[in-house]
Amino acid sequence: MAAIDITHLCRLAQLALDENETRAVEGDLERIIRMVDQMQAIDTTGIEPLAHPVAGTQRLRPDEITETVDRERFQSIAPAVEDGLYLVPRVVE
Amino acid sequence: MSTPDAFAPIAELARGLRARAFSSRELTRYFLDRISRYDGALNSFISVTEARALAQADAADRRLQEGQVTALTGIPIAHKDLFCTAGVATTCGSRMLERFVAPYDATVVARLDAAGAVTLGKTNMDEFAMGSSNENSYFGAVGNPWNPALVPGGSSGGSAAAVAAGLTPVATGTDTGGSIRQPAAFCGLSGIKPTYGRISRYGMVAFASSLDQAGVFGHGVDDLALMLAFMSGFDPRDSTSSEQPDAWLAGAANSPVGVPERAPVIGLPREYFDGLRVGGAALDAARRSLEAAGCQFREIRLPHSAMAIPAYYIIAGAEASTNLSRYDGVRFGHRCENPKNLEDLYRRSRTEGFGMEVKRRILTGTYALSVGYFDAYYVKAQQLRRLIQNDFLAAFAEVDVILTPTAPGVAFPKGDLTDDPIAMYQQDIFTVPASLAGLPALSLPCGFHEGLPLGLQLIGPHFGERALLETGALYQRDTDWHRRHPEGFAA
Numbered sequence A: 001m002a003a004i005d006i007t008h009l010c011r012l013a014q015l016a017l018d019e020n021e022t023r024a025v026e027g028d029l030e031r032i033i034r035m036v037d038q039m040q041a042i043d044t045t046g047i048e049p050l051a052h053p054v055a056g057t058q059r060l061r062p063d064e065i066t067e068t069v070d071r072e073r074f075q076s077i078a079p080a081v082e083d084g085l086y087l088v089p090r091v092v093e
Numbered sequence B: 001m002s003t004p005d006a007f008a009p010i011a012e013l014a015r016g017l018r019a020r021a022f023s024s025r026e027l028t029r030y031f032l033d034r035i036s037r038y039d040g041a042l043n044s045f046i047s048v049t050e051a052r053a054l055a056q057a058d059a060a061d062r063r064l065q066e067g068q069v070t071a072l073t074g075i076p077i078a079h080k081d082l083f084c085t086a087g088v089a090t091t092c093g094s095r096m097l098e099r100f101v102a103p104y105d106a107t108v109v110a111r112l113d114a115a116g117a118v119t120l121g122k123t124n125m126d127e128f129a130m131g132s133s134n135e136n137s138y139f140g141a142v143g144n145p146w147n148p149a150l151v152p153g154g155s156s157g158g159s160a161a162a163v164a165a166g167l168t169p170v171a172t173g174t175d176t177g178g179s180i181r182q183p184a185a186f187c188g189l190s191g192i193k194p195t196y197g198r199i200s201r202y203g204m205v206a207f208a209s210s211l212d213q214a215g216v217f218g219h220g221v222d223d224l225a226l227m228l229a230f231m232s233g234f235d236p237r238d239s240t241s242s243e244q245p246d247a248w249l250a251g252a253a254n255s256p257v258g259v260p261e262r263a264p265v266i267g268l269p270r271e272y273f274d275g276l277r278v279g280g281a282a283l284d285a286a287r288r289s290l291e292a293a294g295c296q297f298r299e300i301r302l303p304h305s306a307m308a309i310p311a312y313y314i315i316a317g318a319e320a321s322t323n324l325s326r327y328d329g330v331r332f333g334h335r336c337e338n339p340k341n342l343e344d345l346y347r348r349s350r351t352e353g354f355g356m357e358v359k360r361r362i363l364t365g366t367y368a369l370s371v372g373y374f375d376a377y378y379v380k381a382q383q384l385r386r387l388i389q390n391d392f393l394a395a396f397a398e399v400d401v402i403l404t405p406t407a408p409g410v411a412f413p414k415g416d417l418t419d420d421p422i423a424m425y426q427q428d429i430f431t432v433p434a435s436l437a438g439l440p441a442l443s444l445p446c447g448f449h450e451g452l453p454l455g456l457q458l459i460g461p462h463f464g465e466r467a468l469l470e471t472g473a474l475y476q477r478d479t480d481w482h483r484r485h486p487e488g489f490a491a
Helices: A007-014 A018-042 A070-076 B010-018 B024-042 B050-066 B107-114 B157-164 B181-187 B221-231 B247-251 B278-290 B305-326 B343-354 B355-370 B372-397 B422-428 B432-437 B465-478
Strands: B044-047 B076-080 B118-123 B173-177 B188-193 B213-218 B265-269 B296-300 B400-405 B441-449 B451-461
Touching: A007 A018, A018 B305, A018 B355, A018 B422, A070 B181, B010 B024, B010 B221, B024 B044, B024 B076, B024 B118, B024 B157, B044 B305, B050 B118, B050 B355, B076 B107, B076 B157, B076 B355, B107 B221, B107 B400, B118 B157, B118 B355, B157 B173, B157 B181, B157 B213, B181 B188, B181 B441, B181 B451, B188 B221, B188 B465, B213 B221, B213 B343, B213 B465, B221 B247, B221 B451, B221 B465, B247 B465, B278 B296, B278 B400, B278 B441, B278 B465, B305 B355, B305 B372, B305 B422, B343 B432, B355 B372, B372 B432, B400 B465, B451 B465
Parallel strands: B076 B118, B076 B173, B265 B296, B265 B400
Antiparallel strands: B044 B118, B173 B213, B188 B213, B188 B441, B400 B451, B441 B451
């Protein structure tokens, strides 16, 4: 098992942990990865990965308009909006 | 009004409504009163929607007057707080969604509303359905009605506790790796997770999309089948919804589940019984009861069973880390105060909004999907998922259904496993394989260990709900475990 770089994982997942949490999660994750490493004992050469439990292709639907954008309704649950736009901190100075 | 029985099957309550023994408003009031009387000690509801319930009950009473009824008209139910309900908060047990009110109804909610059911409220759950004890809820742990110091199981622990205490006749749940079956076992209930694709996932807050499936808790299999008759069926709004019709299941709305025409051949997988410490005697007794009813038993092998927990925690973690990336503090959900910049907005909103177990799962999934580990973990887990499914497909060439324990033990004390995620994950050891394979599975009460309920699990082939429910009906015809209720919740 390779060392787990919690700081890197937190950056990828956009999470922040304090020092105590980092230590605890590091220990937990090491144990979780050690547990899942049992998988490596089984030879899976040539086995097709199963992404979806029930066979079948995704169906296509007729090219008809069935939904309309109801911006006001969807934005009514947003934390901060103005003039139909979602507000975030300034990105470009 | 004659007093209803809080533990009665739906069909009996429906007869009471049609015979005017009580109105839907009286029946709804009766369960609302039970919730206010008993739920303080259990915490099984996150929100109780009294005004809405009484309005639905009045509408049901009008339809009863007009004779325009379904098998659910006027019957109180509750929804796991993971199904979106327009106008009512859907928290998913998380601070992230504490104030989230969905702008639309989940298909399950819409269908049950249309059938005339009355929604009493939304039930407690592990945050984002991640947990096996309901202790990961932002809204507090739930007590098991058989002993409130013990957990009800999870993640649908609130729904299980509410039905077991007679606070609602039935409740919806969802099951990703055992979240209906394990709490059903811990609370002495019947609970079913149908085939993946049987019930629309539209409007269910996503955890692991290739595994999540809606289902239901009740006392006996008749109520499960009746609810499934309304909940299941094709939905164009869910791209994984099955188009396979089931006339038998649709008919279960109006007639009780019969016993099978031909007694089924039942497989006992050795991997599930080797080393079982609790419940062996109850499972032996269940086997004898089914044998007396004509069933044949055959030992079978599911050789990759031990790989199910490792594969599951990679696949579910990977899918969760992807699904939960949508929570960014911008469009809906929790947003931190005074973000300094965009990065700070994302990071603090997520850090404040998610609890520890959710963070652990996101980080596990992030690890499995990150550069250099993708093939070793994610692809490997999907290959094992194939082998696990192949094990089941081979077994179903020999047997009609498979019987196993539902959980490795009975309900445990709150706090016992909270510091040990690996031990907590082992709770799912018998339920996760059917989830990975997308198979329907049913948990039925089958006895007690030191005063606490035990469950047996029946697993069927894809779209084999009929075989499961009829085998369950055969078992419940000859046993009365599903009619045992915890003390202290009398009318």
